[in-house]
Amino acid sequence: MSEEKKHPLKKVIIVVAKGAIEDVYAGLVMANGAVMEGIETKLFFTFFGLDAITKKKMNHLHTSTVGNPAMTMPGGIPFPTWLGGIPGIEAAVSSMMRKQMEDLDIPPVDEFIEMIVAGGGELYACKLAVDMFKLKKEDLHDDVIDIITVGDFYEMSDGQQTQIIFT
């Protein structure tokens, strides 16, 4: 039997398209992990994922307490959807989630992005979504390299051993 040659990942493009805490962190953890492995890493933010690089919003992300069947209360009791609709509950759950992540030494979004950029990761925003939300370059994190089209996005995804990950 011939020995199989390994082809380690050389480049990852991670698309963050949703703006809930867990969606954004999923993308950031994967991006930071890739940078730490020495993999060329690019993050592409689109639609509500843009919140993660919008200066005013990035550190105030929320999670959804309604329509989330996986949500439980402390102790593992199911979290009823009607409870999630009561004013203040969603904010409390979101801030609890941020605190739990802080306890695991997972930084706030702005600091996390700085860590990724410090390791050589690159940030891009989607032109279509930026136009739709009527955002400008100056509304976005200073480390965002450019606002690009989907064509540019595929162009930068070239090369062997490149993967595109959509979170």
Added chain:
Amino acid sequence: MAEKTYAGVTVNMDDEGYMTDASQWTKEVAAEIAKEDGLDLTDKHFDVLEFIREKVSSGATLTIRAIGKSGHTDIKGFYKLFPGAPLKKATKFAGVPKPSSCV
């Protein structure tokens, strides 16, 4: 598990090349392991390695964020010191187990 000799010291290592007995570590051992990886260690490197050894022996989880806040280097500097995969390399040279954290 393998035994290798660095700088005249017999060192126990796991399959991935991480030392399994931190007490076998010396600066000379670290320098030779790093040389195998094509890196010459300077005082600045050792400064960071000592911090990692202290942090790990205290039982704390080692993250790249903690290193960036250690005062020994910032994250950008850490990537420069140990190019490629900084946390993996630095823990290997520091004689501590492979990091178990995702950040």
